[in-house]
Every structure is written in C-alpha cells, then in structure tokens.
Amino acid sequence: MRLLKAMQEKERFSCTEAAIVDYILAHPAQIAEMTTRELAEKTYTSPAGIFRLCQKLGLKGYNEFKIKFTSEINRTLPCGAHIMHRPITGKDTTSDIVRKLAQLEVEAIEETKNEMDLQQLERIAALLDAANIIDIYAYDQNYSLAQMAVYNFLQIQRTAVAHNSLNSQLSAALCSDQSHLAFLISRSGINQRLIRTAKLLRDRGVKTVLLSTSGQTELAQLCDEFLYVANTVDYLDLGGNIFSVGVRYYFDVLVSIILSQHFTEVEKSYQEFENYLGHAEDKDRLW
16 A cells, blocks of 8 residues: 555645645545545645645655555445445446446556566566466456467467466466476455465475455465456446456566567567468368
8 A cells, every 4th residue: 555655644734735735635435526626625725736746755746646545545445435436337328338438447557557566577487488387267257368378379389377276276386396386366365266376386395476456355365466456346337347457457567578588589589470370271272
C-alpha cells in the first residue's frame, strides 16, 4: 500500500496539500467518481494544486492517482465492501458497454503496471531463461490464461506445460526438479489444491512465481516471487475480466523480455517454422 502510506506522511506536504489529502482520506467512496475540478471545489483549492500533489506522490496526474488510490483502498476494506460502483448496470446502452469495458481494461493494465517492480521482472526473466521446463499451474478460468502463456512461451523457444487437473498438477510437481520454473495463477490465493502443489514444489527446490491479488495469503508465503494483479472480488464488478487482463499483461511482458534478449535466435527459429509450414501446406495440396 505504497500510495496510502505516502499520503499519511503529512510532514511532506504543504498546508494546502495536507488539506486535500485529509479530504480524500475522509471521503474515499466519492473520489472514484470525482473530477479534478470537483475535488478542487470541495477542498477550496485549485486543479493545479491537485496536479502538483499527484506529482509529489510520484504519479503523472489525477487519473493515475484515482486508479491507484481506489485499488489500494479496495484492498484494505473488508471482503465485499468495495467503493467502486458496478461497471455495468441495467441502464447501460451498447455504446456505454463498449466504452466502459475499454476503460476497465486500460485501468486494469495501469494498476498492474504501477505495481510492477522492474528489478523483480528482470529477476524472473533470468529464471525463465535458465529453466529447462516452465510449468504453469491453474484451475478453471485461469487455465485458459495458462494455455495462452504456454503458446507464447513456445514462440520464444521455451518449453512450457499447463497443468489443470489435481492429478496432473501433483504428478508434475513430484517430477519437477531445480531445472523447472513454476508459475501458479490464483485470483484468491486460497485455493487449497494449489497450496498443496506449492508445498510439493518448495520441498523439491523448484522456484515458484505466484500471480495473485494478495501477498498476505498462505499460497503467497509458499512462493519465491509474488506478482500483484489488479482485481475486484465480485463477479458483477467483472473481477475475473480485470484479473485476466493483468495476468496476460505480466506474461506478455516476460515473454517480450526474453524475446528482446534472444531476438536473433527467435527470429531465425520463426523463419524455419514458417518455411517448414509452407512446405507442409504444399504437400497437403498435392495430396
């Protein structure tokens, strides 16, 4: 909760900035819907003053502040007590839905990006580069994200396997060694089957990376690396959609890091694949 912690350090702010911070902390539910001008009117300040406050907090502007602030507040509230309004309601037109979903995905990426640690990403990319096999453990909707990641890893010449069923996960974990790298995807972080798998992987010395919404769960404590993914709990808040956007974003970033580091080899391999595919299609036409 880096933003909330920074906002509570009152000595860093001027009297005007402190007044804005006090109002925001006292009215968190209103901030998500409030414009810069509206906040300025409520705090008897100016939009420029709010912009300067956002910059002092290390953010580019008020929109980025709202995304990060709302996310951190939501994560500190009891389960279900979210301040954000439903993104989709019974009154929405098709035009509203198209606009809202685009905004929702952009905000999910922005929130996830703001929590990214570049050194951590480089550390995980190094683990990826050194691994002989990448195992991805996930259930239900998250399994489709794992399958997509497997395909993308194959494109950069990395052997990856997605494990879905309990038997498959336990068998893969028992067969793993330190030449493997494991990713676990869990929105809640409390999936008992994944916890069992993580314990097996830890016992076998396998490095593990968890993509989830909280670093305070038992599953997070069992894994070597935790990557925060934007999320909201309720289905009607489109929490699953938000989480899947963040997970795909992380995998795309990691794949792209490896692609950048091995671009020449990957490009050569891709050309060989295209040539082979073209020859295979020519033979199929002949038959």
